[in-house]
Amino acid sequence: xxxxxxxGTSVGSPDRIKKLLDIIQPQDRQxxxxxxxxxxxxxxxxxxxxxxxxxKQKATDLTKALKDKxxxxxxxxxxxxxxxxxxxxxxxxxxxxxxxxANEHFTTIEEKVILAQGExxxxxxxxxxxxxxxxxxxxxxxxxxxxxxxxxxxVIDYITEHLQPLIDEDPSETxxxxxxxxxxxxxxxxxxxxxxxSDYTASLIGAAIRAEEVQIWTDxxxxxxxxxxxxxxxxxxxQLSFDEAAELAYFGAKILHPQSVFPAQKYKVPVRLLNTMxxxxxxxxxxxESERGRIKSIAAKDGITAIKIQSSRMLLAYGFLxxxxxxxxRYKTPIDMITTSxxxxxxxxxxxxxxxxxxxxxxxxxxxxxxxxxxxxxxVGDFGADKHGYASRVFEALKHIPIRMISYGGSSYNISxxxxxxxxxxxxxxxxxxxxx
Numbered sequence: 113x114x115x116x117x118x119x120g121t122s123v124g125s126p127d128r129i130k131k132l133l134d135i136i137q138p139q140d141r142q143x144x145x146x147x148x149x150x151x152x153x154x155x156x157x158x159x160x161x162x163x164x165x166x167x168k169q170k171a172t173d174l175t176k177a178l179k180d181k182x183x184x185x186x187x188x189x190x191x192x193x194x195x196x197x198x199x200x201x202x203x204x205x206x207x208x209x210x211x212x213x214a215n216e217h218f219t220t221i222e223e224k225v226i227l228a229q230g231e232x233x234x235x236x237x238x239x240x241x242x243x244x245x246x247x248x249x250x251x252x253x254x255x256x257x258x259x260x261x262x263x264x265x266x267v268i269d270y271i272t273e274h275l276q277p278l279i280d281e282d283p284s285e286t287x288x289x290x291x292x293x294x295x296x297x298x299x300x301x302x303x304x305x306x307x308x309x310s311d312y313t314a315s316l317i318g319a320a321i322r323a324e325e326v327q328i329w330t331d332x333x334x335x336x337x338x339x340x341x342x343x344x345x346x347x348x349x350x351q352l353s354f355d356e357a358a359e360l361a362y363f364g365a366k367i368l369h370p371q372s373v374f375p376a377q378k379y380k381v382p383v384r385l386l387n388t389m390x391x392x393x394x395x396x397x398x399x400x401e402s403e404r405g406r407i408k409s410i411a412a413k414d415g416i417t418a419i420k421i422q423s424s425r426m427l428l429a430y431g432f433l434x435x436x437x438x439x440x441x442r443y444k445t446p447i448d449m450i451t452t453s454x455x456x457x458x459x460x461x462x463x464x465x466x467x468x469x470x471x472x473x474x475x476x477x478x479x480x481x482x483x484x485x486x487x488x489x490x491x492v493g494d495f496g497a498d499k500h501g502y503a504s505r506v507f508e509a510l511k512h513i514p515i516r517m518i519s520y521g522g523s524s525y526n527i528s529x530x531x532x533x534x535x536x537x538x539x540x541x542x543x544x545x546x547x548x549x
Contacts, residue, residue: 113141113279115326117292117314120150122329122388123234126189129241135329135391136287138247143279143288143317146238147310148230149185152178153293156230159210160223168214179207182233189237195244202236225302228255231291231310239289249287252278258295258313260303266295266312268375271320279321290317308372315383319375326376326383332367333387334396335360337409338544342537345549349409350394353402354383356409356492359526363411363490373398402525407493407502410543412536416448416486417464418516419471422456423478432477433457439473448488449519449528458517460488460530486516487536491527491543495520503527509546513539 116136123129123146136144148156155178162171186199206229213222235251242249257274259267279288292310297303305312311328318326334348335357352360354377361370367385376383377400386395421436436457440447443466447459461467467482474480491506503520506527517530531539 113143113321113323115143115145115314115318115321115323116329117145117310117327118147118329118388119310119331120147120152121331123147123238124150126185128388129189129238132238132388133247135388138242138249138287141286143252143290143321143323144238145290145292145310145314145317146231146235147292148234152230152233153227156210156226160218160226163213163218163226164220164223172211172214175207175210179203182207186237189241190244192244195240198240198243199237202233202240206233221301224304227304228291228294228302231294235289235291242287247287248285249289250282250285252288252290254291254294254313255296255302258305258316260295260297260305262298264297264303264306266305266316266375268316268320271316275317275320308369311369311372312375315373315376315381318381318383319379322379323381326373326381327386328368328383329386329388330367331387331389332385333390333393334385335367335409337548339410339412339540343540343544346544347548348394349396351397351399351401351403352408353525354398354400355523356402356525357383357396357398359490359492359523360409360411363413363488363528402494404494407491407505407547409492410540410547411490411492412540413448413462413488413490414533414536415462416460416488416530417462417467418458418460418483418486418530419474420456420458420481420483421474421477421479422481424455436474436477439470442473443470445470449517449530451517451519460486460517483516483532485533486530487533487539489529489531489536489539489543491529491547492525495524495527505546506543509543510539513542 159171159174162174182203186196190196190199210226210229239249239251257271259270261267292313293304295303295305314326314328336346337349338346340346354373358370361368373383380400383398384395387393445461445463445466447461449460451458471480495502513531513535515529515531519528
């Protein structure tokens with residue numbers, strides 16, 4: 113069985129919803145995971161924030177505006193009176209629910225209920241549409257099997273235990289539809305998966321049922337070997353390992369959340385990134401295998417701040433780094449890159465909310481320098497200890513650009529370099545020319 117996930121743009125219009133059957137083969141056993149219609153989640157978040165702020169009239173106006181869009185949407189989606197009536201009944205139900213929160217004490221619990229409505233609407237609309245055109249499908253409510261624990265981590269065994277019986281109930285059923293993003297928490301309340309959203313759902317389902325393959329359909333034809341927005345002539349990467357894909361996702365490849373495919377990786381379920389607009393394109397296949405002897409891609413992460421702590425007390429002192437890192441831990445601030453010398457350590461962060469407090473504490477260790485507006489450029493490929501020549505090609509390409517930090521050897525598949533934001537585009541283009549052309 114395969115798991116196919118379609119994002120918001122893939123269901124962003126009635127025409128695109130109808131064209132999903134150009135990709136989905138109803139006779140094949142598969143679970144189709146749908147996101148909310150593009151723009152819906154942002155609108156629902158705006159409504160929820162208005163409720164939280166006590167601005168009930170604003171929430172009412174926003175709710176009406178979104179409902180009006182859906183009423184136009186269903187008129188274009190359904191061609192029969194019965195289909196339109198069922199669609200209207202669905203829209204009325206969900207928007208009446210959203211409107212009912214004007215009469216209640218509104219908390220973050222109710223906010224999550226509102227945010228879940230987008231996926232509940234899109235999946236049911238698609239199910240009604242398939243029924244209208246005579247295609248058999250079954251709707252599987254994600255809230256019946258998708259669960260996270262008290263640490264907001266998904267419970268794979270629970271998902272398997274509650275999902276597999278639903279799939280096996282009727283062997284003649286082949287086409288299942290479910291919601292991405294939404295779940296229940298350890299208290300049984302409606303919640304969401306946060307990291308990676310619907311991609312995460314697809315990966316979790318693939319892991320839970322040991323799927324043959326997880327397909328993530330977006331509006332991009334796989335991961336590219338550089339940023340196509342600023343570099344000409346980029347190409348999709350045919351094959352990546354999970355670790356390589358995670359590196360690229362973390363360092364700027366927006367097509368995938370870096371943590372969303374961890375469940376598939378753990379259970380060795382291949383993930384394929386495909387383009388809804390060009391279904392014939394090969395896309396990118398992600399597996400546990402890595403193609404050796406190649407540089408795969410270049411990515412960049414903006415908005416980085418570099419912090420350098422210099423102290424003579426660091427010389428030959430044990431426990432110094434631990435105390436430095438404990439400062440970042442206390443403020444729940446992840447570190448991206450680390451470089452050290454005998455008397456200094458430099459780190460980078462992308463979360464600066466508590467920067468002033470962090471700097472204040474770090475000053476007790478020695479002198480502190482801060483550089484903002486930095487970019488991490490990450491080159492991903494086969495950089496194992498037995499390889500030679502690849503690193504020199506990277507540095508040769510950037511010999512005319514000032515580099516603030518270099519991280520090499522932390523893994524076998526990347527070199528990360530920190531440079532000023534203003535050099536980012538030139539660095540990406542120069543690397544592309546040297547490594548791929």
